[in-house]
Amino acid sequence: MISLKSALAKPFAKRVYKKTQKWVNKPVETQEKVFKELIATASSTIFGKDHDFISINSYKDFVKRVPIRDYEALKPYVERVVAGEENILWKGKPIYFAKTSGTTSGSKYIPITKESMPSHVEAARNAILMYIHETGNAKFVDGKMIFLQGSPILTEQNGVQLGRLSGIVAHYVPKYLQKNRLPSWKTNCIDDWETKVDAIVEETLPEDMTIISGIPSWVQMYFEKLQHKTGKKVGDIFKNFNLFIFGGVNYEPYRAKFENLIGRKVDSIELYPASEGFFAYQDKQNEKGMLLQLNSGIFYEFVKADTFFDENPERITIKDVEVGINYVIIITTNAGLWAYNIGDTVMFTSTKPYRVIVSGRIKHFISAFGEHVIGKEVEQAMQEATVNSNIRVSEFTVAPQINPLEGLPYHEWFVEFENEPENISALAKKIDQSLQKQNSYYFDLIDGKVLQPLKITIVQKGGFQNYMKSIGKLGGQNKIPRLSNDRKIVDLLG
Structure with missing residues (x-):
């Protein structure tokens, strides 16, 4: 009725x-x-x-x-x-x-x-x-x-x-x-x-x-x-x-x-x-x-x-x-x-x-090397890389790694998985290819050997919530920035 x-x-x-x-x-x-x-x-x-x-x-x-x-x-x-x-x-x-x-x-x-x-x-x-x-x-x-x-x-x-x-x-x-x-x-x-x-x-x-x-x-x-x-x-x-x-x-x-x-x-x-x-x-x-x-x-x-x-x-x-x-x-x-x-x-x-x-x-963008990567691009890259797979991502953020211990600089993706993929480097490669396809500046920097392809760092479960709690921003309308031009956020991620 x-x-x-x-x-x-x-x-x-x-x-x-x-x-x-x-x-x-x-x-x-x-x-x-x-x-x-x-x-x-x-x-x-x-x-x-x-x-x-x-x-x-x-x-x-x-x-x-x-x-x-x-x-x-x-x-x-x-x-x-x-x-x-x-x-x-x-x-x-x-x-x-x-x-x-x-x-x-x-x-x-x-x-x-x-x-x-x-x-x-x-x-x-x-x-x-x-x-x-x-x-x-x-x-x-x-x-x-x-x-x-x-x-x-x-x-x-x-x-x-x-x-x-x-x-x-x-x-x-x-x-x-x-x-x-x-x-x-x-x-x-x-x-x-x-x-x-x-x-x-x-x-x-x-x-x-x-x-x-x-x-x-x-x-x-x-x-x-x-x-x-x-x-x-x-x-x-x-x-x-x-x-x-x-x-x-x-x-x-x-x-x-x-x-x-x-x-x-x-x-x-x-x-x-x-x-x-x-x-x-x-x-x-x-x-x-x-x-x-x-x-x-x-x-x-x-x-x-x-x-x-x-x-x-x-x-x-x-x-x-x-x-x-x-x-x-x-x-x-x-x-x-x-x-x-x-x-x-x-x-x-x-x-x-x-x-x-x-x-x-x-x-909120990364342009540490002139690439001007924006939020929409990293979200689309993650989506394209995980679609039709059983990989589930709880949260992620991206920061530049300007001074790596070895090799060229790169974008570092900090990802908290619901269930971790068997092959992290294969996922990183898929994300990187999608990002190159979307952003011609990023493609040129990879192609010109100014940057090496992105790398994924796994964040322990609950890591993002603990970070938000530590800065007094757990809940309400607060949200994690998808990307930053520095490492202030990722340095605090446990």
């Missing part, structure tokens, strides 16, 4: 789909409208006055007046907002600060305003509704759903609530989902990640879980604990679990491991959320890439990643982007971030509609 809730989900999903198509079919006009509204709304703010918003009549004017900034460069303005001043980056005061742990600048305080908050909630909801519209599957809305996330406990700073983004969003779960949602408030508030996951295992075991959501590496930890406790596959524990929702990292390196832990294939939806905005979500099961949110109070600019560190790199809008090029994504938002570099790189998989994949971080 169909429940009322799942019966109502389908017409609601259809309505959201139609509404979405309106802006999907007018992408450039939608972005121009967002741009004009942002400039008009903030022209009387301190930032608006400092950058002469009143005389900005075109995107060209904006580029002249507003330089690209990262958090460090925007910090003098943010500090005034944190101190309680009004009308600095956006009208009035923000309603929240999403506190994130920056790698270089300590804690970051990212403003969330009453205008920007709804898009954080609606985009996640719409991703599920688009899935229902496409597949006709709405049965899961009657089961229990879980999102592995940070604590919802908020503190206050000069009249503004402060917390992790996932904790803030927890306060906006719609009433009709409250009864279905796990973990309980009490469990969600546990700070220690391992204790929290243990409590989540106890709470979810007797339930009919239909949706499980979170960053793959931390969901993997939850799955492993479930399996350890019961001796069963996750899909046997939760017979109706058929939808995995994830964001933050590429799922492909984890897919084989997950299917083994679950015991079968399940549908998945990829999200691209950040404290600075909810940028994209997967809108089609069989299309690569996520639908860029063009109508959510965010104006996007793009800079080719290989020109980003030039003196004056060219900035473009969506109408000039091309498929398959690695771009740094720059955002201007109704939370008061202006030409802001969030540090991510993306590639377009389609421009009709505009869909993206996250290809890495502009700071």
Whole structure:
């Protein structure tokens, strides 16, 4: 028998789909409208006055007046907002600060305003509704759903609530989902990640879980604990679990491991959320890439990643982007971030509609020898090398070995295996061939005998979790960088 809730989900999903198509079919006009509204709304703010918003009549004017900034460069303005001043980056005061742990600048305080908050909630909801519209599957809305996330406990700073983004969003779960949602408030508030996951295992075991959501590496930890406790596959524990929702990292390196832990294939939806905005979500099961949110109070600019560190790199809008090029994504938002570099790189998989994949971080690359290898390339190389094999990788990261004890320098891959391959050097060779195929600079360096082919160093089981624990970043939204230009991470891997 169909429940009322799942019966109502389908017409609601259809309505959201139609509404979405309106802006999907007018992408450039939608972005121009967002741009004009942002400039008009903030022209009387301190930032608006400092950058002469009143005389900005075109995107060209904006580029002249507003330089690209990262958090460090925007910090003098943010500090005034944190101190309680009004009308600095956006009208009035923000309603929240999403506190994130920056790698270089300590804690970051990212403003969330009453205008920007709804898009954080609606985009996640719409991703599920688009899935229902496409597949006709709405049965899961009657089961229990879980999102592995940070604590919802908020503190206050000069009249503004402060917390992790996932904790803030927890306060906006719609009433009709409250009864279905796990973990309980009490469990969600546990700070220690391992204790929290243990409590989540106890709470979810007797339930009919239909949706499980979170960053793959931390969901993997939850799955492993479930399996350890019961001796069963996750899909046997939760017979109706058929939808995995994830964001933050590429799922492909984890897919084989997950299917083994679950015991079968399940549908998945990829999200691209950040404290600075909810940028994209997967809108089609069989299309690569996520639908860029063009109508959510965010104006996007793009800079080719290989020109980003030039003196004056060219900035473009969506109408000039091309498929398959690695771009740094720059955002201007109704939370008061202006030409802001969030540090991510993306590639377009389609421009009709505009869909993206996250290809890495502009700071997370290896170019110790001029090769500029990026996250997407190492993940694809690992995937190609292990596909159709029984090799399962738990986690990996890559660093340059500039001063080897003998021979030429090389890329060193630190890999934690679920089950180790019989022939490590054969796997290394496959990965290396894939990387050479994808990256012509890397190929030239190997071919020209500047580098020797990559080598794999096996990390003991639990090594990556122990590393994250040792730096105080176990759990939540924290993730291991896929690659680094130095050996700071790998020197700490036990």
